[in-house]
Structures are given as C-alpha cells and as structure tokens.
Amino acid sequence: MRAQSRVTAVLGPTNTGKTHHAIERMLAHRTGVIGLPLRLLAREVYDRIVAQRGPSVVALVTGEERIVPERTQYWVCTVEAMPLEIGADFVAVDEIQLCADPERGHVFTDRLLNARGLHETLFLGSDTMRGAIAALEPKASFISRPRLSQLSWAGSKKISRMPPRSAIVGFSVENVYAIAELIRRQKGGCAVVMGALSPRTRNAQVALYQNGDVDYLVATDAIGMGLNLDINHVAFSSTVKFDGRRMRPLIPNELAQIAGRAGRHMNNGTFGVTGEARPLSEEVIDAIENHRFEPVRKLQWRNADLAFGSVDRLIGSLEKQTHHDWLTRVRDADDLTALKTLSEMPEIRGTVSAGHEVRLLWDVCRIPDFRGISGTEHAGLLARIFEFLRQGGPVPDDWLARNIARIDRTDGDIDALSKRLAYIRTWTYVAQRRGWTGDETHWRNETRAVEDRLSDALHARLTQRFVDRRTSILLRRLKQKETLVAEVNDKGEVTVEGEFIGRLEGFRFRQDASASPDEARTLRQASLQALRPEFHLRADRFYNAPDTEIDFTEQGGLMWGTQAVGKLIPGPEAMRPQVEAFVDEEAGPEVAEKVRRRLQHFIDRKVNALFEPLLNLQRDETLTGLARGFAFRMVESLGILPRDQVTQEVKDLDQDARGVLRKHGLRFGQFTIFLPLLLKPAPTRLRLVLWSLAQGLQEFPESPPPGLVTIPNLSEVPREHYILAGYRPAGARAIRIDMLERLADLLRAKDSRAGFEATPEMLSITGMTLEQFADLMQGLGYKAERGERAKIKPVAEPEPAATAGDATDAAQAEAADVDATEGAAAPAAEEVSPEASAAETPVVDADAGATPPAEPSTDAEATIAAETEVFFTFTWAPRPRENRNRGDRPQGRGNRSGGTRDGQSQGQSQGQNRRDSGQGQGQGQGDRPRHDGPKGDRPGKKGKGKPPSKPEGARSFSARPPREDRIDPDNPFAVLAALRDRK
Incomplete structure (x- = not known):
C-alpha cells in the first residue's frame, strides 16, 4: 500500500499557508502523522488540532514531552520522534529543506526517503528542494504556493527608530539580551523568543506580543520555522551566525526564511538590518523579494540500516559512506561522538557484546546534550544511566529524585533559570523513554511540573527585565487616543x-x-x-502653614516638613537674606510667587525672633559716636566679637558709652564681647548660616551639638568658625565663650605670678579632667607644671559635720560668677552648685606642715591611708619681649568718671584679649589679676616670715608675693599697684 501512496511536495516561500494545508489534509484522513522541525511549532500545531478534534485523539511526542491518549488518531511530533511503523494513512514532513542542514539534515533526509503514509504523503518546504525531491522520489507531484503578501526591502534602521510590530533577530543569547534591554529602555519593552525556551515560556512571551502589551519581538532564528505572528517588519542585527563549528554568513535562502515572517495573510511585510549589520547586497535583496534561490545540490545523509552485533559494527554502520549523487555523509553528530567515547571506556567495551545491549547503548547515546556541557562530562552521565539500565532495572528513583531536586528551584536570574531548564530537559527525555523509569507516569508528571515551574519563573524574569508594563500600558492608551x-x-x-x-x-x-x-x-x-x-x-x-512646619537646614535649605521647597541666598545685609523657591515651571508664576512670599515671611520672622537683641542694638537711634560705631561692629560680626580684634575701640569707649551698650545685653568679657542670648543653639545655628551666605561659601560649617561646654579643636576647622559657633579654641579643645568668662572670673582671684592650682569649681565649669584642664590653661597662655605629692585620704569616716571651711567654699562658689567688667552675677542657670564644691573630699598637703593624723582608735574610728596625688601649678607665661607687639604687652590705665574707676589692661591669652576693669575698687582686670589672699612673706625667702598656714582640708595654693617686693613689669596690674602705693 505504501508503494501506492500519493507523494506530494507543497513548495513555496513563507506565508503561503503550507502548514495549514497539511493540517487540513491530515484531518481528512482517519489517522495521520506530521513531523515538525521544532517542538515549539509541534506544540502550536498540537493545540490547533486539539481545538478541532479534542485531546482524546491527538498525541504529542517530542524528545521531552509525550502525550499519547489510548484512542490516538493523529500524531504531532518533532521529526526525530515520528513513529514510522504505525501504518498511518497520512504522513507529512514540514520544512523539508532542512535536509541540507549540517546538524539535523540526515534525519530529514531519512524521512524524505523512508516516511510514507498509506494513502498520502506531503513534504512541505522551500522551492529549492524541487530538484532533490524529483530525483529521489520520481513519482512525486509538486504544488507551488505563492506568497499571500509582498515582502520588500526597507533598508537600515536604528533600533530607536524601529517601527511598531517589528521583530529584531539575533543569533546568540548575549545579542538577544542586549537588544532586548535596549528596546526596553527606548520603547518600553519587548517579548523574547528563543529555541531554548520551553513551549510554556515561549507561548507566554508570544502572548505578550500578540496581545499588544509590547510592540517589539526580539528572537533568534527560531521564529523562521513556522511561528505565525503579526509581524510587519523583520530587522537583522547580524547576518552571520555560529553553526556549532564556526562563524559563517547566512545564505540568502536562510535570510529569506527568517525575513518571511514579516507580513501575514494579506498584509505586506518589510525586512532590513539594524545595529552593526551591514546592508544586504542588491543580489541578495532581489533573491529574497522574488523568492529565487540556488537549488539544494546535496542532502545530508547517514545510514539508517544499523548493525547491532557489536559496538564496533554499530559505529561502522553509522560511518558508512554513500555514493549517491544527491547525498553526502553527514559529519559526526553528537550521538555518534558519545557512542565512540563510551565504547572506549573499559567497563563498557569489555562487557557489551549482546545485540540488545548494543541497541540499549545506542538509545542512551541518543540523549541530547541539552546542558551544553563538555563531551566528557556528558559521556559520564550517559555511562551512569547505561549502567543502571544494563543491570536489568530502571534508573533508581532516589538517584533520579536527587538530580531533579537540585534543579527544582525558581530563584536566580534569567541565565540561572535557562540553565536549569536545559538540565531538566535531560531528565524529561529520560522519563519519556519507555521502561527507563520505575513509575513512568510519576516521573513524566514530575519532570513536566518542574519544567512548568521553571518556565513560569523564566517568563516572569524575562518580563521583569525586558518589559516595562507601565510604558506598554501608556503607549497602548496613547495609540488608541x-x-x-x-x-x-x-x-x-x-x-x-x-x-x-x-x-x-x-x-x-x-x-x-x-x-x-x-x-x-x-x-x-x-x-x-x-x-x-x-x-x-x-x-x-x-x-497658610504655621512657621512650626517650616525650617531651615544648616546648609541654607528651606524645608516644609521633609520636603525641600527653597533655599536661602545672600541679601543686601547678612541679617536680611533672600529666598529662592523650588517650583517647577509647569506650576506657573502664580504658584512660584506665593511660595516665595511665604518663605520670605518665614525667614524674616525667624531672624527677628532669634536676633532681637542685635536688631534692637542696630535700630537704637540714641547711640552716637563711638558707641554707634561699636554697635555697627557687633551687628557686622552677628553678635560675637573677639576682644583682640577691637582692642583700641574698647579702650576708646567711655563709661557712658559702655553703659548704653550694656543696656542692650552686651557683655564685655575678658576674651570676647558678646550678647549672651545669641549663644543659644537656635541663634547659633542661624548665625552660621547667615555668615556663610554673606561670605559666599559653598559648604556651610555646622553648629556643634547643643549643651556641650567644650568641643574638639580640629586643625582643619578655621578659628573663625569656632568663634561664630560660640567657642574659643584653647589647646586640644575649644571652650564655650560664656563658660570661659566664668572661668576668667575665678582666675582673677588667683596669683598667676606665684602660681595656683585648679579648684573643683574650675573643673566643674569646664567639665574637664585635671589633665584636660592643664591643656586648656596652656592654650589660654598659662604655664602648667606637673607635680606629685602625698595625700591622706580617709578610707572610712563617719558622716562629717559642717565646717567653717565648707561654709567658706560655698560662699566663694556662690560669689564666683561675676561679670569681668560689670561685677554682676551670671545667670542662675549657669551657676555651679555649692553642694558640688562642698562634696569634694578634703585633701591635706603633706608638705604644708599639717599635723599628721592620729593613730586609729579601737572604737571604730576612721582608718586612713596615704596615696599619691597629681597636681598642676599654673603660672602666667607671657611671650618674650622681643616677640611682643603693642597689643601683646599688658598695660594698666585708670580713669575717673562719675566716681568710678575704669581700669583697662591688655593681657595675653591665645590672641591677647583686652578686658574691662572692675568697678569702684580700682582692681585691674587683666589676664593675670592680683591675688587677694592673706598677706604674708613670700615662701622660700629668708627673713620674710613663714608662709601662712592652710586650714585643714583645703587645697594647697602658692601664697602671693608680699606687697613690698618688686612687681614684675610684665604683670598686667603693675600700674594699678603703683597707683595704690602713691596713696
């Protein structure tokens, strides 16, 4: 009956309806088999036939998929999986021109020679096969089908100018991904179709394109094999490909097969190039447009009459040559290469001899290398599978389960998922072989489920990476107007x-x-x-928002909550900054002006509130002469002025002028002239911003954290920044200027010539340890001498009663905070608690002649122990005379005005500051004040008497020199002492 079968070759270019014609002819018969070049196309044809006849009579057989109902009538297969011995009434082979393919051509040639239906046989393909089919099958009849639409050359186009409904073709995974990424950025997204994709992934990607979610398709040459899509233009990103052995240019009929996907049914299509692909030659363009190509001269062939007597005989039959004019022996395929590798393994060559074992070995060697790993590694896997099957049993379930479990993961990127899909195809192929697994149905379902999960995950990754749904929706809506x-x-x-x-x-x-x-x-x-x-x-x-919702940053930004709405810019004066609003042009000038006015109102009110004392000083019209000029200097310096910068100006101010300035809260300190209210954190933060704006800085200095008495003195930070922040650098740290003035009040009561030690109140004011305080004093111009002495510290003592010394210390602490020039007490919030001073443990200097402690008694008297105490003695350390300038040398000057003496002295303390004198008593107020301690002879001088004894429990301080001794001319109180002597 096969000899009576009618053989027909339906030839023509793409878009001629050849596959549709074959499906109609097969369904006209009771049974039929159709072989297709790709499992993707096989799945598409299977779905079409199932839609017409139902799943109960349609089978799908590919290398990795096998759906065979009991009442199967129609078989849809890949060409390699076609059943040839079932006696079907109809047989069809699609894309028969692949007989010339160097990789798979021998399979198509075998079907051309041997596959026949009982009643009808169809070969579908290009017209280039007419001569070969006529020579090999003389009884064949030919049907030429013209293309339904016109295909024309459109030239070269950039991807950015690619028209919608276009397909861009690449010939490597890397090229496809790169083009897809470019399309996503410029066009919103694309679908990706490659031969390595599973049918499930490929169908999901095609649905994206067919549904209009994306207007572009990036694919390999897999779209050239029968995929029917609504493509208007095909662009080649390259015209060369790697065929498994070398890079070679595509021949015209291969280009035509791919370009023919453009245009469907009666819609015309175009083709062209893009990217780095060179334009096609005129001859190639004419051949594609008119479907005129060189006919196929040789078909790839491999002997199908195999000998299974031994492995060597099997290899010999596979390598058999042909002398037919139309046939040429195919190069060694992967299955033959794997067979040769396994045959050289000692455990196989010496044991495989029976025919059924050789046939089994050949079946194992035909497992495709889907993973694309090395031939040796693939051969090792095949040898392991063959060992399981040769021992008479199926592949062990636990071994198969472990291999599948390693693949069953949906995490990772596109490459990882693609690799796992390739791996699962190997086990899917194994599960499809009859008798290779213990429970065929279970493992077929298991491998199919894993492939489906990986396919869905890969589709999701492809869509996530190459499709911007937001853009696709917008473009679709805009396109629909x-x-x-x-x-x-x-x-x-x-x-x-x-x-x-x-x-x-x-x-x-x-x-x-x-x-x-x-x-x-x-x-x-x-x-x-x-x-x-x-x-x-x-x-x-x-x-209408309150000022509490608006704020400024330390870099001059203006914030509304957490959102930036503007920035400060320099104004005509430091305390009159202007604003720049951040408003888009699309908002309009009305919105911009409203935002600008609100910001200007905010910063004006902020400056008025935080700098009210300074603004009052600026607006005081009663200030005249030198006082008005000094007020201008204060305003210009934003409320903080180092005294060494205005030495002469302060000296020139009389008491009336100073009194007027003091009414505005101005304090004439020994080191700094400032407004105490402007030292609070909020004014300090704003002062740094206003000063930076006025100076035109790009980076503004940040204000220190609030509440710190001292901060590190960094060499890279300018001294001016510290002053503006309300601190004065001294040694390794910078001290807050108001606390420095409180410290200066205490230092004035000490004899800086003879030397003195730090009191607990000094350490409490600065918040420093003794070592840190010594460094601070050296930064202020004092010399610190370190010493050690023995001290007697009670180990256990009863609760002490109040002493006269405690009362004296408390009284001194209470009176310590006196303005350097005003003699007024400092604000109560800055006072040191008398309890802090009284709580200090009394220390007795062993060298001061104190009476040694008595022996401890037996009735629980306090025991005492001797310890070593470190102390520092501070003395004024003036600069050498030859290095001083006029401002460095301390001076004394007394003026009479209204019964008040205004003593002026110029002292040295890291910049040589000038201070006001005290009131009424004529006491000099320089950097090294006179000592007001008890009178007596200077210690260490013969015949001048003993040093005064210290009260028990008091710290040891050096006695001041006697009045009659000659005063050091560098002493800042020398002039005042001379005036008193004249009395």
Whole structure:
C-alpha cells in the first residue's frame, strides 16, 4: 500500500499557508502523522488540532514531552520522534529543506526517503528542494504556493527608530539580551523568543506580543520555522551566525526564511538590518523579494540500516559512506561522538557484546546534550544511566529524585533559570523513554511540573527585565487616543492609569528615573494633567502653614516638613537674606510667587525672633559716636566679637558709652564681647548660616551639638568658625565663650605670678579632667607644671559635720560668677552648685606642715591611708619681649568718671584679649589679676616670715608675693599697684 501512496511536495516561500494545508489534509484522513522541525511549532500545531478534534485523539511526542491518549488518531511530533511503523494513512514532513542542514539534515533526509503514509504523503518546504525531491522520489507531484503578501526591502534602521510590530533577530543569547534591554529602555519593552525556551515560556512571551502589551519581538532564528505572528517588519542585527563549528554568513535562502515572517495573510511585510549589520547586497535583496534561490545540490545523509552485533559494527554502520549523487555523509553528530567515547571506556567495551545491549547503548547515546556541557562530562552521565539500565532495572528513583531536586528551584536570574531548564530537559527525555523509569507516569508528571515551574519563573524574569508594563500600558492608551487618568495621593506619589510614574516633592515633580527618554516625555505630559491643580492646592496649604512646619537646614535649605521647597541666598545685609523657591515651571508664576512670599515671611520672622537683641542694638537711634560705631561692629560680626580684634575701640569707649551698650545685653568679657542670648543653639545655628551666605561659601560649617561646654579643636576647622559657633579654641579643645568668662572670673582671684592650682569649681565649669584642664590653661597662655605629692585620704569616716571651711567654699562658689567688667552675677542657670564644691573630699598637703593624723582608735574610728596625688601649678607665661607687639604687652590705665574707676589692661591669652576693669575698687582686670589672699612673706625667702598656714582640708595654693617686693613689669596690674602705693 505504501508503494501506492500519493507523494506530494507543497513548495513555496513563507506565508503561503503550507502548514495549514497539511493540517487540513491530515484531518481528512482517519489517522495521520506530521513531523515538525521544532517542538515549539509541534506544540502550536498540537493545540490547533486539539481545538478541532479534542485531546482524546491527538498525541504529542517530542524528545521531552509525550502525550499519547489510548484512542490516538493523529500524531504531532518533532521529526526525530515520528513513529514510522504505525501504518498511518497520512504522513507529512514540514520544512523539508532542512535536509541540507549540517546538524539535523540526515534525519530529514531519512524521512524524505523512508516516511510514507498509506494513502498520502506531503513534504512541505522551500522551492529549492524541487530538484532533490524529483530525483529521489520520481513519482512525486509538486504544488507551488505563492506568497499571500509582498515582502520588500526597507533598508537600515536604528533600533530607536524601529517601527511598531517589528521583530529584531539575533543569533546568540548575549545579542538577544542586549537588544532586548535596549528596546526596553527606548520603547518600553519587548517579548523574547528563543529555541531554548520551553513551549510554556515561549507561548507566554508570544502572548505578550500578540496581545499588544509590547510592540517589539526580539528572537533568534527560531521564529523562521513556522511561528505565525503579526509581524510587519523583520530587522537583522547580524547576518552571520555560529553553526556549532564556526562563524559563517547566512545564505540568502536562510535570510529569506527568517525575513518571511514579516507580513501575514494579506498584509505586506518589510525586512532590513539594524545595529552593526551591514546592508544586504542588491543580489541578495532581489533573491529574497522574488523568492529565487540556488537549488539544494546535496542532502545530508547517514545510514539508517544499523548493525547491532557489536559496538564496533554499530559505529561502522553509522560511518558508512554513500555514493549517491544527491547525498553526502553527514559529519559526526553528537550521538555518534558519545557512542565512540563510551565504547572506549573499559567497563563498557569489555562487557557489551549482546545485540540488545548494543541497541540499549545506542538509545542512551541518543540523549541530547541539552546542558551544553563538555563531551566528557556528558559521556559520564550517559555511562551512569547505561549502567543502571544494563543491570536489568530502571534508573533508581532516589538517584533520579536527587538530580531533579537540585534543579527544582525558581530563584536566580534569567541565565540561572535557562540553565536549569536545559538540565531538566535531560531528565524529561529520560522519563519519556519507555521502561527507563520505575513509575513512568510519576516521573513524566514530575519532570513536566518542574519544567512548568521553571518556565513560569523564566517568563516572569524575562518580563521583569525586558518589559516595562507601565510604558506598554501608556503607549497602548496613547495609540488608541484615550485620555490618560493621572492621580496624586497624599504621599505625593503620582500615578497614571494606576502605574507609578514619579513623586511630587514639595513643588517639584521627580519623575521615575527608570523611564526611557521617549517614555519620559509621555509620562511628563500625562502627569501634568493631575499636577496643575495639585500645585495650586499645595501652594494654598503652604501659604497658610504655621512657621512650626517650616525650617531651615544648616546648609541654607528651606524645608516644609521633609520636603525641600527653597533655599536661602545672600541679601543686601547678612541679617536680611533672600529666598529662592523650588517650583517647577509647569506650576506657573502664580504658584512660584506665593511660595516665595511665604518663605520670605518665614525667614524674616525667624531672624527677628532669634536676633532681637542685635536688631534692637542696630535700630537704637540714641547711640552716637563711638558707641554707634561699636554697635555697627557687633551687628557686622552677628553678635560675637573677639576682644583682640577691637582692642583700641574698647579702650576708646567711655563709661557712658559702655553703659548704653550694656543696656542692650552686651557683655564685655575678658576674651570676647558678646550678647549672651545669641549663644543659644537656635541663634547659633542661624548665625552660621547667615555668615556663610554673606561670605559666599559653598559648604556651610555646622553648629556643634547643643549643651556641650567644650568641643574638639580640629586643625582643619578655621578659628573663625569656632568663634561664630560660640567657642574659643584653647589647646586640644575649644571652650564655650560664656563658660570661659566664668572661668576668667575665678582666675582673677588667683596669683598667676606665684602660681595656683585648679579648684573643683574650675573643673566643674569646664567639665574637664585635671589633665584636660592643664591643656586648656596652656592654650589660654598659662604655664602648667606637673607635680606629685602625698595625700591622706580617709578610707572610712563617719558622716562629717559642717565646717567653717565648707561654709567658706560655698560662699566663694556662690560669689564666683561675676561679670569681668560689670561685677554682676551670671545667670542662675549657669551657676555651679555649692553642694558640688562642698562634696569634694578634703585633701591635706603633706608638705604644708599639717599635723599628721592620729593613730586609729579601737572604737571604730576612721582608718586612713596615704596615696599619691597629681597636681598642676599654673603660672602666667607671657611671650618674650622681643616677640611682643603693642597689643601683646599688658598695660594698666585708670580713669575717673562719675566716681568710678575704669581700669583697662591688655593681657595675653591665645590672641591677647583686652578686658574691662572692675568697678569702684580700682582692681585691674587683666589676664593675670592680683591675688587677694592673706598677706604674708613670700615662701622660700629668708627673713620674710613663714608662709601662712592652710586650714585643714583645703587645697594647697602658692601664697602671693608680699606687697613690698618688686612687681614684675610684665604683670598686667603693675600700674594699678603703683597707683595704690602713691596713696
């Protein structure tokens, strides 16, 4: 009956309906088999036939998939999996021109020679096969089918100018991914189709394109084999490909097979090149457009009459040559290479001899290397499978389960998932072989389920990476000329058609940075529909917002809550800054002006509130002459002025002028002249910003954390920054200027010539240890001498009663905080608690002649122990005379005005500061004040008497020199002492 079968060759270019004709002819018979070149195409044809006849009579057989119902009538297969011995009435082979393919051509040639239906046989393919089919099958009849639409050359186009409904073809995975990424950025996304994809993934990607979610398709040459898509233009990104052995240019009929996907049914299509591909020659373009190609001269062939007597005989039969004019022996395929490798293994060559074992070995060697690993590693896997099967049993379930479990993971990127899909195809192939597994149904379902999970995950990754759904939705709506719906929520998030496109920060729209340039323009245009009214609503809310919702940053920014709405810019004066509002142009000038006015009102009120004492000083019209000039200097320096910078100006001020300035809260300190209210954290923070604006700085200095008495003195930070922040550098740290003046009040009561030691109150004011305090004093111009002495410290003592010495210490602590020039007490909040001073443990200097402690008694008297105590003695250390300038040398000067003596002295302390004198008593107020301790002879001088004895429990301080001794001319109180002597 096969000899009576009618053989027909339906030949023609793409888009001629050949496959559709074959399906109709097969369904006209009771049974039929159709072989297709790709399992993707096999799945597509299977779905079409199932839709017409139902799944109960249609089988799908590929290398990795086997669906065979009990009442199967129609077999849809890949060419390699076609059943040839079932006696079907109809047999068809699609893409018969692949007989010339160097990889798979021998399989198609075998079907051309041997596959026949009982009643009808169809060969579908290119017209280039007419001569070969006529020579090998003289009884064959030919049907030529013309193309339904016209295919024309469109030249070279950039990807950015690629028209919608285009397919860009690449010939490597890397090339496909690179093009797809470029399409996503410029066009919003694309679908990806490759031969290595599973049918499930490929169908999901094709659905993206067919449904219009994306307008572009990036694919390998897999689309040239029968995939029917709505493609208007095909662009080649390259015209060369790697065929498994070398890079070679595509021949015209291969280009035509792919380009023919453009145009469907009666719709015309175009083809061209893109990227780095060179334009095609005129001859190639003419051949593609008119479907005229060189006919196939040789078909790839391999002997199908195999000998299974031994492994060597099997290899010999596979390597058999042919002398037929139309046939040429195919190069060694992967299965033959694997057979040769396994035959050289000692455990196989010496044991495989029976025919059924050789046939089994050949079946194992035909497992494709889906993984693409090395031949040796693939051969090792085949040898392991063959060992399981040769021992009479199936592949062990536990071994198979372990291998599948390693693959059954859906994490990772596209490459990882693609690799796992390739691996699972190997086990899917094994599960499809009859008798190779214990429970065939279970393992077929298991491997299919794993492949489906990996396929879905791969589709999701491909879509996530190469498809921007937001852009695809917008482009589809714009293409349909629909009005886009844009919204802004209470968080400032702007959405168009439910897709997030950016965020409204204050009065500026921050568009999503992931948008492509073309998409960005579309998104911006759509977002403005919602942003215009939102800008006005926000401007109204901002204008009526309280000042508590607005703030400035240390870099001059203006914030509304957490959103930047403007910045400060220099004004005509330091305390009159201007503002620049951050408002998009699309908001309009009305919104911009409203925001600017609100910001200007805020900063003006902020300056007026925080700098009220300084502004009052500036606006006081009663100030005249030198006082007015000094007030201008204070305003210019924003309320803090180092005294060494205005030495002469302070000296020139009389008491009346100083009194007027003091009424404004101005304090004439020994080191700094300042307004105490402007030392608070808020004015300090604003002062640094205003000063930085006035200086035109790019980076503004930051204010120190509030509440710190001292901060590190960093060499890279300018001294001026510390002064503006309310600190004076001294040694390794900088001390707050108001606390420094309190310290100066205590130092004036000490004899800086004879030397003195730090009191607990000094350490309490600075918050320092003794070592740190010594460094601070050296930074202020004092010399610190370190010493050690024995001290007697009670180990256990009863609760002490109040002593006269405690009362004296408390009284001194209470009176310590006196203005250096005013003699007034400092604010109560800055006073040191008398209890802190009284709580200090009394220390007795062993060298001071104190009475040794008595022996401890037996009735629980306090025991005492001797310890070593470190102490520092501080003395004034003036600069050498030859290095001093006029401002360095301390001077004394007394003036009479209204019964008050205004003593002026110029002392040295890290910059040589000038101070006011005290009132009424004529006491000099220099850097090294006179000592007001008890009178007596200077210690260490013969015949001058004994040093005064110290009260028990008091710290040891050096006695001041006697009045009659000659005073050091560098002493800042020398002049005052001379005046007193004249009395």
